[in-house]
Amino acid sequence: MYMPDYEYHTPGTLAEACTLLGELGGKVTVLAGGSDVLHKMKIGNLVPDHLVSLKNLKELREIRYEQGRGVVIGALVTHDGIYRSQLLQKHFLSLPMAAHTMANTQVTNIGTIGGNIVNGSPLADLPPILIALGASVKLVGRSGERVLPLEEFIVGPGKTVIAQDEILTEISIPDQPTTGSTYKKFGLRKSGALAVVSVAAAVTVEGGAITDARIVLGAVAPVPLRAKSAEASLKGKKVSDEAIEEAAAAAAADSRPISDLRGSDEYRRELVRVFTKRALRKAIDEGHV
Template sequence: MNRFNTHIIPVEFEYHEPRTIREALELLARWGEDAKILAGGTDLLVQMKMRRVEPKCVINIKRIPELDYIREGPAGVRIGAATRLRRLERSGAIKRLFPALHRAIGWMASVQVRNMATIGGNLCNASPAADTAPPLMVYGARVKLASVSGERTLPLEDFFTGPGQTAMRPGEMLTEIWIPRQPEGTGSAFIKVARTAMDLAKVNVAVALTLKGWSAFNVRIALGSVAPTPMRAREAEAALEGRPPTEGLLRRVGDIASEEIRPITDVRSTAEYRREVTKVIVADALRKALGMVRVGGGVG
């Protein structure tokens, strides 16, 4: 069987362009595992060209207006799953409220890919290297999954179950990402190490913390490309929680994170390098996040 890239899609399929979420879910219910959802296509179509995926039915969700939005509310921001990365990159709300996510998106692939790819696609593809996952995890994002029988939401952390695997059941579709507003005094940052500007991460890390007085609280550290799924480094977080973020402690937190990860050697990097560089970029990201803490009017 052809596993090589060609300039055609050697797979025939039924094609649907639903206009509402309801229609899309009905198609999903009817086709089950034989259907694939097409959003940006920057991953799915490559997989189909190589015959790694051969769906009998393709459901294009890009023409569903109710999946394409960024809504800022008092509690946080809601993002439609089919919102393109480029739109998020241009959003003032995302840049202001979630700078680590904004940075991660701007760093991804190319402007062409960001004009096509969607945030929901990046998550559902469930790559351990997905750049939007660590920032969304440190902000405590939740995802909404819908099917013909109803909706449920879960923390993004529980969404990833393995490389390319998610908690979505057959017939379910990711419809919305919700990111809560962060407390006053929160700083956050994202750092990625990659071979070239265009490539997937060797390691990526997002951190967020809230400064109260001289101490760091709500410390969250999430890493990608270092385990079967994007992961929180909980022991590293605990080492910093409630303590003053001194230079020595930040370095120790980096060392702990480096012990916690479970990296492999693959085409992009070696397990040894990933462990080594994790020490450095976790500490760097924490320093950067501390520098991002903005103290609001009443507090300063």
């Protein structure tokens, strides 16, 4: 458990950071909170030549509402910062709750939303609920910026579409007609447990019918996975136990779990069914929770 040698950079501005990222040779890693990066370095899974810390980019620590974009969350906002945000609690309580229950206090105090996304882990806790809420990410590079749906950002375990010189700066959650959303995670103890399976759901219910639903599965595919056939099965249906059961079964069929030390593929598939059912029920009955 020791840190291999690396060069440490602390750019003062976003532009400077992008320039550095573009110009540095060798293996370059961006450092936000460090809860993933430093751990990987200590166990030898990541050996960068350069660490570029974003700690001076104070503007990335804000959460604000912007007309037309919705709630905009700076990439360096910590999980605890998300939990404590009045704005998020008011509009999408499901996200603060996911951030609050994802890890122990030490981690939620230092880990950031941007890091949680760029890390690209299929079992990360924030991407499923963010994808369910239709979130987009803003990437800034030397030659400009681009905005894309979070769903398209993560492409494999630890893999994203971010370019060498790009920094994920903001996550935005658009204004939306959804009436409820929630994130359910199944871990093997009550605190400090990685997800065996997680399910995020966002629903729009009008006059007792489900007009739209987004269901995102964590830890059961190489990426946070949209359960598209489950979503399709709900559209236009009256809210009923049968409809929910049917969608839950479809979600289980959509999932592509593997067996590992936390659970077998068979168990995980069944857990997807159970937690999709529970998440849908909660989002339908209780709103954004």
